[in-house]
Amino acid sequence: MAQTDLTIAGVGGQGSILAGVILGTAAVTFDSKYATQTQAYSSELRGGFAATWVIISDRPVEFPRVTNPDILVAQAPDSITRFGQVVKPDGILIYDSDLVHETPANIKRQYKVPATSIARNQLQVSMTANMVMLGALCKITEVVSRKALEQAITRSVPAGKEAINLEAFNLGFDQVQAV
Numbered sequence: 001m002a003q004t005d006l007t008i009a010g011v012g013g014q015g016s017i018l019a020g021v022i023l024g025t026a027a028v029t030f031d032s033k034y035a036t037q038t039q040a041y042s043s044e045l046r047g048g049f050a051a052t053w054v055i056i057s058d059r060p061v062e063f064p065r066v067t068n069p070d071i072l073v074a075q076a077p078d079s080i081t082r083f084g085q086v087v088k089p090d091g092i093l094i095y096d097s098d099l100v101h102e103t104p105a106n107i108k109r110q111y112k113v114p115a116t117s118i119a120r121n122q123l124q125v126s127m128t129a130n131m132v133m134l135g136a137l138c139k140i141t142e143v144v145s146r147k148a149l150e151q152a153i154t155r156s157v158p159a160g161k162e163a164i165n166l167e168a169f170n171l172g173f174d175q176v177q178a179v
Helices: 016-030 075-082 116-120 126-140 146-156 162-175
Strands: 001-011 034-041 050-058 073-074 092-096 111-112
Touching: 001 016, 001 075, 001 126, 001 162, 016 034, 016 126, 016 146, 034 075, 050 075, 073 075, 073 116, 073 126, 075 162, 092 126, 111 126, 116 126, 146 162
Parallel strands: 001 073, 073 092, 092 111
Antiparallel strands: 001 050, 034 050
16 A cells, blocks of 8 residues: 545534544554545534545655545535545445435445444444444455554544444444445
């Protein structure tokens, strides 16, 4: 892996930005890689646009902007609208199949994850859907190690919430499906 550019996008309240922070933390702190993480969100507290861009590399990152991601993690339909056409032709799309129903044909490698259903129905904590998506990302891409992500999750989530977030991560790891 020389460098992997990722976009994780959804709407406010889904934890897309936290997922990006955890991914970058896992890469730098626990896998001894280089990473940058940037983010943007709209002014609404919940329901507005939210995205994070993460670059993970074996070498120092010279330019921190993601323009054509290798991987798009889409947690909402707006994520496809905004970023679906800029994913590299050989890129990967990982999407929440409970919320995203139409995907672009230009992305050949697609994986669906019923993240919202898993979080709501199996865990009874809808706020863990982002961890489900991180689990799927880990299994599909191995851009950072599973152990590093588990350590970063434990470090990054609120005290007392580590177990439920790790359970969500593991369910996403186990239940991702290729399309």
